[in-house]
Amino acid sequence: MKQTMYLHALYLALSFLSFLPSFYPSTDTIAFNQSLKDGDVIISSGNTFSLGFFTPGNSHRRYVGIWYNAVSEQTAVWVANRNNPINGTSGVLFLDDTGNLVVRDERSNVSVWTSGVSFPAKTMVKKHSAQLLETGNLVLLFQDDKENRVVAWQSFHHPTNTILPYMKFGIDKNAGLDWGLRSWKAPDDPSEGQYLYRLETKGIPQEFMYRGSERIWRAGPWNGFGWSGVPEMKTQFIFNLTYVKNNKVSEMYAIDGPSVLSRIVLNESGKMEGLTWDVGESRWEGFWFAPKDQCDDYEHCGAFSKCNPYEAAEDFECTCLPGFKPREERDWDSRDGLRGCGRKNGENACRNGEGFAKLTRMKIPDTEMATVNMSMELKECEEVCLKNCSCTGFATANVSAGGIGCIIWYDDLIDMKEFTDGGGQDMYIRISASELAKLSNKSEENSHERRLVAIAVVSLVAIMILGLYLGYYLVMKKKGDKKGLQRNSMLSLNNSLASYQDSSMAEEMNESGPTDVLIFDLDTIISATANFSLENKLGEGGFGRVFKGQLSNGQEIAVKRLSRNSGQGAEEFKNEVTLIAKLQHRNLVKLLGCCIQQGEKMLVYEYLPNKGLDTFIFDSTRGSMLDWKKRFEIILEIARGLLYLHQDSRLRIIHRDLKASNVLLDACMHPKISDFGMARIFGGDQIEASTKRVVGTYGYMSPEYAMEGYFSMKSDVYSFGVLLLEIITGRKNSQYHESSMNLVGYVWDFWREEKALEVVDPVVGNSYEAGEVLRCIHIGLLCVQAHQNDRPAMSDVVFMLCNETTLSSPNPPGFIGRQSGNYAAHSSTAPNTSTAADIISCMSVNDMSITIVEGR
Incomplete structure (x- = not known):
């Protein structure tokens, strides 16, 4: 009986092992004289990515692909033979006699995919190799006549449905490359689906999503800081667009730290999704997706209108721009804005006292027919538009801060969206003199109301602060003990720092918890440093001097005494106190405390001899x-x-x-x-x-x-x-x-x-x-x-x-x-x-x- 159980367990173990891929002899490289058979796998140097044959979902077909090696949920990020799968396990990946990567079905002796590179005539094919990089990029390498390793082909230049960190996305006209995404047909079928996402350079670079030949979503033009239609994409977002000379426009995004696994995918249903791997939950978590709502549908509201999805609950999400009305009222009543809007009563907006209405937080219109001047700021841009009766509107992005400059439209303004939660940019619409007067009167009324509200709010806040201060003063005066005085010193420090910190830093400090440092008395510091004697001076920098000291318990310290005339003011002092107190690492200096008393600002560190x-x-x-x-x-x-x-x-x-x-x-x-x-x-x-x-x-x-x-x-x-x-x-x-x-x-x-x-x-x-x-x-x-x-x-x-x-x-x-x-x-x-x-x-x-x- 026991023997039968052992044999049964051995059979199960062998059956399980038969489903595991055999590992390729070389870690991350396929040499010219080697081949990767179905079941073999090569792994990038940091064990992040694997390359081999795989079967997606419930399919029975085999594909050569790249997937995350350390992720429990098999996630393919690139597929070679996506339109030509292999039935069965007879596939092999190798370098052929021309030095190209080839996927071949050995059963039928048919090549189903090749890298298709034309090499120089004198290339030594035997020195060609393919390497899977830690970024997830499969590169085909050869040696030039100076024996330098050169990338002849790379999977990053031929994406399927996924963008990885450090992968380019865009167009290189010189090289004939279009780094766009094409969705899978289905979750278990990686062949080309109906959705395409690509960058187009006609007019000003924009990103579009297509369903077949129909445009269904536009990310908006690049304004120097982000895509106009992606409010999440601010200066601190993970994207970075790079303009390159010679007809090349490319975009790249990066994630800090190799431990963070991230990807952007165009899925089978036509959604762009930004995902990161949650190790604790063992699943992909989304951080961004588009399109989001009906206002993301391309040209949803027609010309000269804007779309706001948050207005849809009470009213139609489409609204005509200032100075415009629906071209067909019946369409508007039936919540159909496709025909868009036209000028009210045919008003003249050409050299007749006209001006511009400012719209904020906008996804600016389609720029395919617009022009751009990268050196022109707001005022000059307005003057140029005003002089030309064909100009329908303009937008600017601050040149001195890295923006793209002045964009001017001479045709219908289409596909505009209004954001209510931040993002977007200012847009200026050409309106008639009568409409300009109406906006001016309305602005004055709103300004008066805002002043009254502001005065009331400031008064209320001042009263509350005064009450809190008086209450705290009476409590502390009543206690009067040493412990209370110490808390008072800490509060004085925090108040001093808080009065100088900017709002963004305050938010970061609040999120990371309170600052907890020792507060040294000035007399203690004077005693420890022998009244800052020159014998104890360790050095001098741009913001003051550093002295060696010894506390009464024998501990040696270094005291950084900031000069009262120093360029390092309260903000820099606050930085060192709040930052170093929260940092713990053997290769960072340890802050013991600080002293802020009688106009002195001092930092007390561990002494390093x-x-x-x-x-x-x-x-x-x-x-x-x-x-x-x-x-x-x-x-x-x-x-x-x-x-x-x-x-x-x-x-x-x-x-x-x-x-x-x-x-x-x-x-x-x-x-x-x-x-x-x-x-x-x-x-x-x-x-x-x-x-x-x-x-x-x-x-x-x-x-x-x-x-x-x-x-x-x-x-x-x-x-x-x-x-x-x-x-x-x-x-x-x-x-x-x-x-x-x-x-x-x-x-x-x-x-x-x-x-x-x-x-x-x-x-x-x-x-x-x-x-x-x-x-x-x-x-x-x-x-x-x-x-x-x-x-x-x-x-x-x-x-x-x-x-x-x-x-x-x-x-x-x-x-x-x-x-x-x-x-x-x-x-x-x-x-x-x-x-x-x-x-x-x-x-x-x-x-x-x-x-x-x-x-x-």
Whole structure:
């Protein structure tokens, strides 16, 4: 009986194993002399994606596809032979005699799919290979005549129904590429369905969804900040549109952190869905979808009208624009707005005292027949439209802030939607003189009413605040104990900070909980530092001095005493208190507390005996104490600390002033990032912000931050790259270096000449391994590339430092020329042929800077 049970269990186990795919001998690559049979799988280097044969849903047909390896719900993101499936398991994927990828049915000996690339005549086919990248991109590689690995074909250029992070979406007319999406026919049939989503460049670039040949949804034109018809797509949204010269317009979106799995899918029912994988719930969660309502139906309300879905409950969702009326009242009464609206009573709006009605929060009209001027601001745009009787309206997006400029319409205004929950932009409609007068009178009445309401609200708030203050004062006066005084000190600090913090920062602080730091008495600090004696002075920066101190319990501290005339005011002080108190990482300096008393603002840190990293790497004597092994450890630990700030902490922090002097060394020479006075908190889905007050240190600032005030995690990556090269070379970036104006250019020159090891700090001696140093220099140059989109995320930097993986070729860094002026990202640096790096270039429409630069 037992023997029978054992045999039965063994049979079940073998049956189960027979359903599991056999794993391909090579991890992520198919070489020329290898083939991938049905049942074999290759997996990307980080185990995120798999490539092999699969069967979708309840189908019995086999397809070659790419799917998420670590997701319990099999999710295909790309299909090769979507229109030519294989019946049975006789399929094989291999590189044929021409060097192309081919899917063949071995039973019928018929090829059902091929990459179809024409290679140069002298190409050595035996050196061709196909590699599944960690991004989910399958690339076909060959060696050119200089033995460089070149991407000849890639699945990212031939999407099916899914957009992945770092995948382009758009058009490259020169290469004949149209990166559009085509839905599956059904959940278990990946063949081409009836829905198409693509970008069109006629007029101003817009994205459209088609059902067959019929337009059914429009995302709106790109205004420089987002698609006009996607209110979720603000500056901090995950998308990033890049305009490139040579008839190429592409879009890309990115997710911070490799642990976040995200995709955008055009599903079988014609919905665009943004999804992320919820590990805890083991399911895909949506964060965005479109179209959403009847107002998203293309041209739902006809010409010269707007659609608002929230008005549909009481009235028709379609409304004529100011100065217009329904062309057919009967249609409007029957809730049919397709014929649209026309001018009231044929009023003359041509050189007869006419003007413009302003509509806010609008998805602006179809721009297929519109014109754009990328250098024209609001007033000039209005003047141009007013002079031309054919002009029906205009819209602008602030050029100086990165917007696309002035858009002018000379035809019917169609497919307009009004958003009630934010988003959209201003639209100006040409109206007659009589309609303009009506709007002016109505505006004056509304303005008077708003003033009365505002006065009443302000008065009520003032009374409430006064009452609360008096009540609190009486309670605290009555208690009068030491504990109450301590709470009073904390409240005074919080009140002082709150009075200076901006609303966005306040919201972030409220979400992340209260600040909990020790409040030191001024007398305690004076006693600990011997009244700030010069003997205890550790250093001096742009915002004050740092002193060593010792508390009565013997604990050593470092006190940062801010100068009363310092540029670091309450906001910067508040940043360091609120930020560092919430951050816990071995490579971040620990804040013990602060003191705010009698006009003094001081921060109390843990004492780090070896001071700043700059005192070692820029000193030939002390620099010899750091061999290569220790320098590499410092590089890696700084990277991990920065990764924590960007991704793993409760708050997403952009440091904005990472440099050698702001990295302190403890007794064991472990680095700790310090000085968070310039840091900024980002929201959970925010990836970029801008400022008119550029603060930081010359030489470490990224081009987009120094020149235009835009900062992001990639700004910190640039600073890290500069610091990495300084640690390797022992030289300051800001110093003149022979043929280049700075260290970055100096290293770049040696890298191009394949003499990069000559830049290594001589005091390191022979303590390094050449391959490891070259990899670090390579990573440093990737971090300082001129275009922020080309730079890796810190998660990728840590991965590259810890693993001997294939690295993409770096593009030229920013700030390497001898002349100041236009920042390098204003012109494309991408070669005409794709390489393994798949460079994305961008063209700025703004060469002016309105930032205020404060050097430190």
